[in-house]
Amino acid sequence: MADILYIVVPCYNEQEVLYETAKRLSAKLQTLIKESKISPKSRILFVNDGSLDGTWAIIEKLHENSQYINGINLTRNRGHQNALLAGLSVACEKADLTISMDADLQDDIDAVDKMLDKYYDGCDIVYGVRKSRKNDSFFKKITAEGFYRLMNFLGAQTVFNHADYRLMSKRAVKNLEQFNEVNLFLRGIIPMIGYKSDIVYYDRKKRFAGKSKYPLRKMLHFAAEGITSFSTKPIRYITLIGSLIFIVSIIMIIAFIIDWGRGNTVSGWASIICSIWAIGGLIMLSLGIIGEYIGKMYLETKKRPRYIIEKVLDDEEPTK
């Protein structure tokens, strides 16, 4: 008997694409069931991440009309990563394996076949990696690739050009749930789980409809989250820069004393003022970065829930 697959799709204000996404995913699921690659109990699970538009109403309607579509409603917007985790945790109660993908059809659905092949070959995690960034704007390409390089340089293991299109077995998801951090950055955490894993390459398309839910502000926040959640190297670099500046200032003081002994008068107020500003700036920057980590510790110690589910639509009739 083939294994049960749940495709988990986080959705935030996705009413423009949802019908099309549901249509294509259902067709894919049914083909896979027919080919006996997955069990007929396989489902698509839409997670509504506190959308402000008609997304949840559409999910409810889709669930009513199709046996293959289930849904979860979060009580409010908690962000892509938390919505995804909520979906994976719920899916994992019934599924043997999960595949997560975006709602906007940017991820190539046909890569699912290759992912399944790798799963049946014994992989617990299969990462979807985009072949190129030709559909991205120049700005997005530069910032995104720079981000992956910076992350790896700072010591967090991420898979280059892999977003959140991935297959995970039940036990991989169960292990993911043991990572209790509130600042979720799945791309950094999942490689830490281990197990046999592999990569599937695919062409990432343009968003089918609607606008990106990741404006620059959210992207920068996400990047800062990723870096500070996985690396304390920035703190170490600050200490290093601080020590270097301190050594330079000692050398300067010695040089000035010698100069003064020789009877040279000091000139150049501008340079002094500049150094004061430079050092003042560096100190503030260092404090800021340290504060960033302390803030994180504060949030982590609260152990707040990462999401709260309002309703689950699944195969059983709702209990009234």
Ligand code: UDP
């Ligand atoms: N998303 C979400 N909650 C949010 C923001 C985004 O669940 O707060 C979902 C969104 O509906 C989509 C996925 O995350 O399915 C990726 O978002 P998007 O396609 O807008 O990002 P981009 O591809 O532009 O980076």
Ligand code: MG
């Ligand atoms: Mg997208």
